[in-house]
Amino acid sequence: MISSSPTPSSTDPTAVDAVVAPPADAAPAAADPRRELWRRLRANRPAFAATVLIGVLVVLGIAGAPLAAKITGHPPNQQYTRALDAQGVPIGPGQRTYKADSTTPDPHGDLFLLGADRLGRDQFVRVLYGLRVSLAVSVGATLLALIVGVALGIVAGFFGGAPDAVISRLIETAIAFPSLLLGIGLAVALGAGVLNVIIVMAVFGWYYPARIIRTATITVRGLPYMEAATAVGATVPRLLRHHVLPQLTAPILIYGTSMIASNILFEAGLSYLGLGIPPPTATWGQMLSDAVASNFYRLDPWLALVPGVALVFVVLAFNVLGDGLRDALDPHGEHL
Amino acid sequence: MRRGGIRGAAAAWRRPTGSIGLALIVALAALVVAGCGGKSSPSTAKADAKSGSAAKPGGTITIGFYHDGYWDSIDPAMAYGLSTWEVTRQLCVPLVNYPNYGGAKGNDLVPAVAASMPEISSDGLTYTFTIRPNLKFSNGAPLTAKDVKYTFYRLFKLNPDAADIFSAVKGTDKVVAGKAKSVSGITVAGDQLTFHLSQPNGGFLQALSLQFTCPVPDGTPVKQTETGKIPGNGPYMTQSYQPGRQLVMVRNPNFDTALGPKGNADKIVFDLALDQSQALQKIKLGEIDLTFDGLPAADAQAALTDPTLKGRVFSSTSPTMTYVWLNNDVPPFDNAKVRQAINYAVDRTQIAKVVGGASAARATDQILPPALAGDSPKVYPLTPDLAKAKQLMQESGVPTPVKQTLDAPSINGEPQIAQVIQANLQKIGIDLKLNVGSATVLSAASAKRTSKRPAGFSSWTQDYPDAGDWLPLLDPRFVENGGQKARFHEASLTPTFEAIEKESGEKRQTDYQHLATKIMTEYAPWIPLFDTVVTTATSKRVGGYEWQAQVGLPVLTSLYVK
Numbered sequence: 001m002i003s004s005s006p007t008p009s010s011t012d013p014t015a016v017d018a019v020v021a022p023p024a025d026a027a028p029a030a031a032d033p034r035r036e037l038w039r040r041l042r043a044n045r046p047a048f049a050a051t052v053l054i055g056v057l058v059v060l061g062i063a064g065a066p067l068a069a070k071i072t073g074h075p076p077n078q079q080y081t082r083a084l085d086a087q088g089v090p091i092g093p094g095q096r097t098y099k100a101d102s103t104t105p106d107p108h109g110d111l112f113l114l115g116a117d118r119l120g121r122d123q124f125v126r127v128l129y130g131l132r133v134s135l136a137v138s139v140g141a142t143l144l145a146l147i148v149g150v151a152l153g154i155v156a157g158f159f160g161g162a163p164d165a166v167i168s169r170l171i172e173t174a175i176a177f178p179s180l181l182l183g184i185g186l187a188v189a190l191g192a193g194v195l196n197v198i199i200v201m202a203v204f205g206w207y208y209p210a211r212i213i214r215t216a217t218i219t220v221r222g223l224p225y226m227e228a229a230t231a232v233g234a235t236v237p238r239l240l241r242h243h244v245l246p247q248l249t250a251p252i253l254i255y256g257t258s259m260i261a262s263n264i265l266f267e268a269g270l271s272y273l274g275l276g277i278p279p280p281t282a283t284w285g286q287m288l289s290d291a292v293a294s295n296f297y298r299l300d301p302w303l304a305l306v307p308g309v310a311l312v313f314v315v316l317a318f319n320v321l322g323d324g325l326r327d328a329l330d331p332h333g334e335h336l
Numbered sequence: 337m338r339r340g341g342i343r344g345a346a347a348a349w350r351r352p353t354g355s356i357g358l359a360l361i362v363a364l365a366a367l368v369v370a371g372c373g374g375k376s377s378p379s380t381a382k383a384d385a386k387s388g389s390a391a392k393p394g395g396t397i398t399i400g401f402y403h404d405g406y407w408d409s410i411d412p413a414m415a416y417g418l419s420t421w422e423v424t425r426q427l428c429v430p431l432v433n434y435p436n437y438g439g440a441k442g443n444d445l446v447p448a449v450a451a452s453m454p455e456i457s458s459d460g461l462t463y464t465f466t467i468r469p470n471l472k473f474s475n476g477a478p479l480t481a482k483d484v485k486y487t488f489y490r491l492f493k494l495n496p497d498a499a500d501i502f503s504a505v506k507g508t509d510k511v512v513a514g515k516a517k518s519v520s521g522i523t524v525a526g527d528q529l530t531f532h533l534s535q536p537n538g539g540f541l542q543a544l545s546l547q548f549t550c551p552v553p554d555g556t557p558v559k560q561t562e563t564g565k566i567p568g569n570g571p572y573m574t575q576s577y578q579p580g581r582q583l584v585m586v587r588n589p590n591f592d593t594a595l596g597p598k599g600n601a602d603k604i605v606f607d608l609a610l611d612q613s614q615a616l617q618k619i620k621l622g623e624i625d626l627t628f629d630g631l632p633a634a635d636a637q638a639a640l641t642d643p644t645l646k647g648r649v650f651s652s653t654s655p656t657m658t659y660v661w662l663n664n665d666v667p668p669f670d671n672a673k674v675r676q677a678i679n680y681a682v683d684r685t686q687i688a689k690v691v692g693g694a695s696a697a698r699a700t701d702q703i704l705p706p707a708l709a710g711d712s713p714k715v716y717p718l719t720p721d722l723a724k725a726k727q728l729m730q731e732s733g734v735p736t737p738v739k740q741t742l743d744a745p746s747i748n749g750e751p752q753i754a755q756v757i758q759a760n761l762q763k764i765g766i767d768l769k770l771n772v773g774s775a776t777v778l779s780a781a782s783a784k785r786t787s788k789r790p791a792g793f794s795s796w797t798q799d800y801p802d803a804g805d806w807l808p809l810l811d812p813r814f815v816e817n818g819g820q821k822a823r824f825h826e827a828s829l830t831p832t833f834e835a836i837e838k839e840s841g842e843k844r845q846t847d848y849q850h851l852a853t854k855i856m857t858e859y860a861p862w863i864p865l866f867d868t869v870v871t872t873a874t875s876k877r878v879g880g881y882e883w884q885a886q887v888g889l890p891v892l893t894s895l896y897v898k
Contacts, residue, residue, distance in 0.1 A: 079759050081686050087637050087693030102689075118690060119755055192772060274746035274772045280755045293749055294633040294692060295613055 040328035047324020050317040057314060061135045065128035072113065074122035076129040077280040080110060083120035089299050090116040093123075115302045118290050123306045126282035130307060133283045134314065137194060138263035141201035146256055148202065149209030150248070156210070157217025158236075158244065168214070171207045179204040183266070187275035197276050201263050209255050213248055220247045250329035254322055261318035268311055284311050337416060337797040391880050395897030396603040400610035400624040403580065407608065410577070411561045412550040412568070413491045413498070418654075418797060421547045422628055422889050426585055426604065428550030428568035429595040431465060431484065431529075432541060434801075436571075436596050436893040438882025445545060448595050449484065449569065453541075460536035460840070467527045472590040473567035479551055481529040485522045486554040492519065493558045498548045501799075504537040536838045542800035571599040571893055581609055600880065600896035616873065620644065625875040626890065633692025633749075636871035640695055649873045651695055652883040655705040655798035656868040658697075660742070660757065661782075661822040664861055666790045668740065668766070673732035675860035679716040680725035681764045682757055688866050690752050697866035703810070703852040705867055707885065708803045712849045715856045725764045736765025743782065743792035745775030750793050753865065782821050794821060795868075801886045803848030804837065810855055810862075822861040829855070 042048050069075050082097035084090055091097065097109035114124040156167035183204045190196040220226065220243070229243055270276035271285025279286060284307040290296075291303035399422075401407065406417045412424045425436065433448040435441070447453050450465040457463075471479035492499040492511040499512045506521025521532040533540065543549075552566050564574030564583065569592070572585035583606040591598055607624055616635040618624045631639060639649045662669035662678070669675060684699035691697040701716040702709045729736060744754035751772050758768045768791075771778075782789040799805050808814060811833050812825045829851070836847045855861065872890070874881050879898050882891040 077759070079686075079756065081683070081689075084686075084689050085693075086689070087695065088633070088689035088691070089637065089693075118752060119759075188774065188777075274751060278770050278772055279751055280758065280770075290752060293752070294696075296634040299634045299637060 037328050041324055044324045044327060046320050047328070050320035050324065053313070053317045054321060057131060057317070058135065060128055061132040065125065065132055068128050069125045072111075072122060072125055074110070074112075074125050076121065076125050076282050078121060080116065080120040080122075082106070082109060083112060083116035084118075088118065089296075090118055090120065090303065092300060092302055114306050115300070117287065117303060118293075118296055121282075123287075123302065126287065127284070127306050127310050129282040130284045130287060131310065131314070133194075133277055133281060134264050134267060134311075137197055137201070137267045137277070138260045141198045141205060141263045141267075142256055142259045144198060144202035145205035145259065146209055146252060149206040150213050150252060152206070153210040153213025154217050154240065154244065154248075157214040158221055158240065160218075160221075164214070167210070171211050171214075174207040175211075180269075183270070184273065184275060187270055192276065192278035194277055197267060197270060200270070201266050204266075205259060205263065209252070209259070212251050212255055216248050216251050217244060220244050250325075254326045254329065257318055257322035257325055261315045261322065264311070264315055264318070337418070337799060391600055391894070391896040393600050393602070393896070395601055396605060397601040397626070397878055397892070397895050397897065398605045398607055398624045399892065400607045400615055400618065400627045402612050402615070402627075402629050403609045404612070405629050409560060409562060410564050410574075410583070411494075411566065412547055412552065413487075413494045414560050415547055416495075416497070418889060419628060421887070422892070423583065423606065424547040424550060424568075425570070425887075425889065426572040426599070426892055427564070427570040427574065428547070428552075429570050430547065430549040430551070431544050433545050433596065434884060434886040436599075436884065436891045438884060438891050438894065442882075442884045442891070443886055445541060449479065449551060460538075460838070461533045463531040463533075463540065465529045465531075467529060468592070468594060469527065471569060471592050471595075473551075473553055473569055474573040474588045474590055475553075475567040476590055477553055477567065479569055480554075481524040481527055483551050483554045484529050484549075485519065485524050486556070487549060487551045488519050488522055489517070490552060490556060490558050491548050494560060495548065498546075501543050501546070501548075502540075504533045504535055504540065506532045506534050536840075538837060538840045538844045539800070539802040539804040542802040542805070545800055569595065571596065572604060575603075579608070582607060597893040599893035601892075604892060619873050619875050622875045622877055625878045626881070626895065627872050628890065630696065630868075630870040630872055633696040636695040637693060639871065639873050645873055648876070648881075649871065650881050650883065651869055651871040652885070652888075653698060653706060654868040654870050654888040655707065655801070655885075656795055656888065657700065657703070657705055658793065658795040658865050658868065659703075660791055660863040660865065661794055662791050662861060662863065663787075663789060663821070663823050664825065664859075665823045666740075666788055668732070668734045668738050669790060671732045671734055672859050673728045674734055674766075677725045677728035677732065677764055678761060678766070679856070679860050679863055680721045680728065681760045682716075682863055682865075683720050683760050684718040684865055686719075687753050687756050690756055691749055691866060694869065695871040696869055698869055699866050700864050701856070702864055703856060703862065704803055704806055704849065705798060707801060708798075708806065708845065708849070709852075710845070710849050712853050715853060716860075720760060720763075722763055729764050729766075737767050738765060739767045739769065740790045741771050742768045743771045743773070743778045743789055745778050745793060746772050747775050753793070757863070785816060787821075789821075792821065798888065803845050803852070807833070807836075807848055807851060824855075824859065824861040826855075826859055 041051060080097055082102065084102065085098060086102040091112055092115040093113065095105065095115065096111050097106055098104060099106045112122055112124070114127065117123050117126065152167050156164040183200050186203065187196070187200045190200065226239065226243055229239055267276055267283070268285035268288065271283040272289040274289065276285055277283050287307035288304060297304040401419055405419055407419050408417050409415050410420055410423050412428055415421055415424050429448045431448060431450045432445050432453070435446055449468055449471065451468040452466060454463040454465045467481045467484065473479055489511055492508055496512050499508050502508055505519060507516060507519045508521065510516035511519055523530045523532065551569060556566055562579065564577040568588070571588055571591045573588040575584040575586045577583045585604045587599070587602055610618070610624065610627065612632050615627045616631055616639055619627065630636060639645050662675050664670055679701070684701065688697040688699040699718045701714060701718065702712060704712065742754055742757065744750045751770065754770050758770060761768055778792060781787060782792050796806065796809060809820065810822065810824050811820065812827055812830050813833065814820045815823055815825045832851055836844060836851060839847060877898055878895050880894040880896045882894040884891050
């Protein structure tokens, strides 16, 4: 908002602040935007539930996995040979390991809450460790993609001209390529590993946020207050930091949330194909792949259900949160 | 199969009677495995007796092949896989053959195109065959000694790897090099065909049973032909072939039953687009009558306990062994004590379970398959002996923990097996990093002579039942060409290899067995893991399932429509 105060000297760097700061005797300031966001989110029950679920998942991923390993006494990669019968079929949820004959259940054997996988490892503990990997990799890849995408989008949208032309062509070219196939190719070339997976996912994730941010920046760039700020001598860094970026928070948050969801699936897909995090690290994609190999899930559906259901819940939670954030950050949304 | 390198010459070898006993052990082992599965009878006669049906001619039988299974060529000169050998066994019959019978009846090498077993000179350098009279190709043309001679010329021109197997035949190298228009070491005099060898070759007769040597008419173009229309002398001939979809065979009207059984079905359809996950369901629905490849492990187990499939599920040990090679040039695997320690630490029983249990794998510590291992002593336990393994690690002088990498192709459950090995070796101070990747890429990387890939998976399927088909995989003379991935170059064993090659009969087999035991005991260049068990099922409408143990294939000519 442009103040009605006299126009200050254009050489005075503090003049901009004086222009935009409301006078001391003006009406009380609007509610804290963060508190307003939280209020709106809470009012949206599915989004709130998703937020709580994600919070719980983060806690589970950070602390729950090692706690589960400690309580059950089953490290995530420990193979229990007696958790498989003589034909290699793992025990199911709530079952105990076999005696030495691999046929007779042992009433005093180790209890497996969600059963064992094909190598006799505890599925309950591994699904929690897999959650860690999924969250860490997807959040890491999303952050990296956003840093690159937002930076390029801002440059293209703010400066226009040649930078915009170059970056826009880069975006269009990147979008034209089949990301999944190329992602698989790049994963093969780089090899397995957490960092490599993050790089692959970021390389094929930066261009959509770049396009969105570019459009948003162009919109903000055209607002009257930007023109005013420029007129009173605001530098480019100041404009970007104080006037452009705050306006981009909403799209960054919204898109970032749904990007985490799609990256969780991307990572699971790469792991399923054997191109993600190398074994024996627990990942949901690898757990699914093991279940499907040789059709073992037909003998023991829990092999696929445990990681599959976990994946569904987490992806759903992030998607619902993304939708909720979109509604909550909508400036035209009703005051609830 | 999956061989590399130049094979040395070997002495003349007549199939020893002792090996009949070995083959019977295989057949008995198959019976035991099926019995352990609990619910199926491998004896077709028994099943048929129960159902009251008997073999009768006529009808069409459909065999399913997995669309992502191995399939290279149906040109007899090029086919080098069990699947395509199953096809060519119906289309053609070589000079000598393990005939299309299951059980003991199929265990012996018998004359086929040859009227009788050859006359072999006392120095083992000439093999003289008399070609069976009145034989014809499927197009009605007579099959003569000249055709057989030409077959070898075409084979050597088209397939240098196959030529390698017959490198002892004089003139082979000139044909391969393009410097000769025929094989000088094969001569024809009327109906007599003589092979002249440059040095004795104990496995030569067995090698002549390979499908590579199926006769083709003289003058058949020297180019790979995938139409299936090269005239053959087998019980069937190709009616139509759509690669990747279907191959249809009908009876060969000119088949001579002196070459083997003529088959019961009038038509055999090969469904080449079968999805593994649907195989069992299709058998139950009668859409296919048999899968060539084994059922996926879980489906095999389900089939063995399915009452609706009683009497129609069969488990047989295939002469295929899966192992991990340890690069003897790369530390710590360059230390024999470390390799021995590893063999004591690996849980082969657990690995066999992970692969799918008794319906998919039979744990082993032997280089040779059961039929050829004979009375070879156990070298390493099938379950870990950690105390012994740790003791050997200490004796090796290698400080622990020591890190290394294991390549694991992302197929056939090998990543899971690799994780078992990784967990096993961690207990003796070897931290393995798993490099999971494309089988093609990993195989190519480890095949180079200069490769420093430390360890990886491989498997070998017997080409013919001779220990001399297995031991060259560890022959120090073949290290240079990159085919010997373990880089086992114990030069002191070279004279032993050279001597045994020239031997024949039971002594040859026994000496190879001793050599295999010595190599594993003292040097342990590999970690033998398991022999493959093939479990398959037939549909309700067919009977007569038999397993040809020597070639590791179901017998299609014995199948009949009830």
